[in-house]
Amino acid sequence: MIKANESPWKYLVMWLRYYYAFHYLKSGLYFVIFNYVPDFSKAGPVGPYLTEMHNVGFYPFVKYLEVVLGAMLLFNWFVPLALIVMAGITVQISYLNLFVSPHPRQAFTGTQELLINGSLLLAYGGYYVDYLRKKAEPLFLWEGFKNRKG
Known part of the structure; x- marks a missing residue:
């Protein structure tokens, strides 16, 4: 059985993680540092949606x-947590790029987001096994830390 933390897989996963990290940092820092907001009027059917997202502060x-x-x-x-939060952003980007405004460039971006985020979610999927319980009882966060192994 192939293990994710053995060569060469761990290097592929590390490279994907770094690539996705720089992708997100580049996208976010353009706005944070330079206050760069793209011209949404050229975004086709997605433009009004993005304009309103900006207007309400989202x-x-x-x-x-x-x-x-x-x-x-x-x-x-906290990579598994980051990937789950990123999955929500990925779904929205992919939906808008693949179905609402399927320009060739956007189709590439939407597909890239799905493939990279999906691959990383699979690579770190072992951390999500506890979520796949048929029946679960309430367990406070601090109790979970007491029962945690490693």
Whole structure:
């Protein structure tokens, strides 16, 4: 059986994690440092949606979140948590790019987001096994830390 933490797989996973981290950091830092907001009027049917996201403050929130999530991946902090949060962003980007505004460039971006995030979720999937319980009883966070192994 192939293990994710054995060569060459661990290097492939590490490279994907770094690539995705830099992708998110670049996207977020353009906004955070330079206050760069793309011209949404050229985004086709997605433009009005993105404009309203910006008007209500959700677009800036997502950009700051991208910086935090990119840093988490880059420095290997809480990677399984970061990937789950990134999955929500990935679904939205992919839906908009593949179905709402399927321009060839957007189709590539949407597919890339799905493939990289999906691959990393699979690579770190062992951490999500506890979520796959048929029946679960309440367990406070601090109790979970007491019962944790390693």
